[in-house]
Amino acid sequence: MIFVGLLFLFHASMSLQYHVPIASQHRDSVLSVRDGDGELHPNRIATVDDQSTDIHLGQHDAVSKARLGERCGPGKRKCESYLCCSPAGYCGMTAAHCMSPDCQLGYGTCDADKVPEGKSTKRIQRPHIGGVPYGEVIVTCKVPYTFAMTYDDGPNEFTRDLLDILDKYQAKATFFITGINSGKGQIDDFTRPWGSLIQRMHYSGHQIASHTWSHQDLTASRKLRKQQILKNEAALRNIIGGFPTYMRPPYSKCDEDCLRDMDQLGYHVISFNIDTADYINDDPDKIQLSKDIVDKALTSPSLDGRPYLAIGHDIHAQTVYNLTEHILQRVNDAGYRAVTVGECLEDPRDNWYRWDYRSA
Numbered sequence: 613m614i615f616v617g618l619l620f621l622f623h624a625s626m627s628l629q630y631h632v633p634i635a636s637q638h639r640d641s642v643l644s645v646r647d648g649d650g651e652l653h654p655n656r657i658a659t660v661d662d663q664s665t666d667i668h669l670g671q672h673d674a675v676s677k678a679r680l681g682e683r684c685g686p687g688k689r690k691c692e693s694y695l696c697c698s699p700a701g702y703c704g705m706t707a708a709h710c711m712s713p714d715c716q717l718g719y720g721t722c723d724a725d726k727v728p729e730g731k732s733t734k735r736i737q738r739p740h741i742g743g744v745p746y747g748e749v750i751v752t753c754k755v756p757y758t759f760a761m762t763y764d765d766g767p768n769e770f771t772r773d774l775l776d777i778l779d780k781y782q783a784k785a786t787f788f789i790t791g792i793n794s795g796k797g798q799i800d801d802f803t804r805p806w807g808s809l810i811q812r813m814h815y816s817g818h819q820i821a822s823h824t825w826s827h828q829d830l831t832a833s834r835k836l837r838k839q840q841i842l843k844n845e846a847a848l849r850n851i852i853g854g855f856p857t858y859m860r861p862p863y864s865k866c867d868e869d870c871l872r873d874m875d876q877l878g879y880h881v882i883s884f885n886i887d888t889a890d891y892i893n894d895d896p897d898k899i900q901l902s903k904d905i906v907d908k909a910l911t912s913p914s915l916d917g918r919p920y921l922a923i924g925h926d927i928h929a930q931t932v933y934n935l936t937e938h939i940l941q942r943v944n945d946a947g948y949r950a951v952t953v954g955e956c957l958e959d960p961r962d963n964w965y966r967w968d969y970r971s972a
């Protein structure tokens with residue numbers, strides 16, 4: 613405690629000596645330590661704060677929250693609690709300010725701060741059922757002549773049509789679902805179409821998997837990782853009665869600590885061995901490049917039934933209205949089956965979810 617107190621005095625004397633305008637980060641460092649450590653000696657904090665207030669004009673600007681249109685973000689202030697800090701670092705209330713994943717968490721409000729209704733899933737047991745490994749990155753399938761097409765970041769406005777296309781080919785796919793991103797609102801808000809689309813996926817035999825609540829980088833902190841997983845679980849539980857045992861980390865980022873947490877939370881971490889690169893080819897003139905990637909894989913002379921796990925995104929028009937049908941035709945032509953990730957890993961459907969049998 614003495615060390616921390618001395619540190620504050622040192623900071624205060626530095627700003628006195630150099631006449632540095634009170635920076636928000638100086639004040640924030642006091643606040644953040646205070647938030648994280650309730651044992652700080654109150655007199656010592658008061659002394660430092662009092663000195664700063666007496667000497668520096670503009671102190672109130674430093675501690676006040678940033679208002680509409682003002683700057684926010686790292687090294688700057690937080691927005692007033694009802695405002696969002698945009699990706700570019702301005703306080704505001706529009707969808708562009710507030711939507712995840714780029715709304716700046718912790719510097720104001722964000723749509724990602726919403727919490728799904730009902731009980732948290734954190735107390736639900738998570739036994740490691742089945743033979744598929746938990747907490748380690750899986751890049752390929754197991755069953756010969758299977759092709760597991762996966763779609764990340766949805767559902768979205770195109771997803772209904774994608775489900776129709778999959779039905780037409782009697783193909784199954786896996787959806788790595790994000791709970792609230794790209795301004796679509798919560799997936800379990802039944803005034804929107806997402807919940808019923810997810811139910812349709814589920815009852816049609818597709819696999820529902822997690823792509824986290826608001827598509828944040830899971831390597832940022834343990835607290836964020838758990839929130840991101842648990843909130844998406846609660847939202848999916850509100851839709852299908854349970855939550856998945858399969859997940860894909862946003863940006864494919866999950867370091868050792870993250871993998872350890874996914875292991876504890878009971879998740880299979882799914883990567884891919886074909887990247888369709890659809891997100892950079894979402895243009896009628898470019899999507900052929902994505903088709904070429906799949907064609908090359910499925911016409912390889914050494915193919916011999918090698919199973920594939922492919923990534924795409926149902927938030928892109930060309931993926932849904934152009935690429936998917938091409939892939940499904942090629943899969944059929946090559947004598948392959950379009951299946952879920954669970955099926956290509958020979959994991960029975962019962963193992964894909966954990967059900968929440970508690971009353972609401």
Ligand SMILES: [Zn+2]
Pocket residue numbers: 764765823827862863
């Ligand atoms: Zn994603």
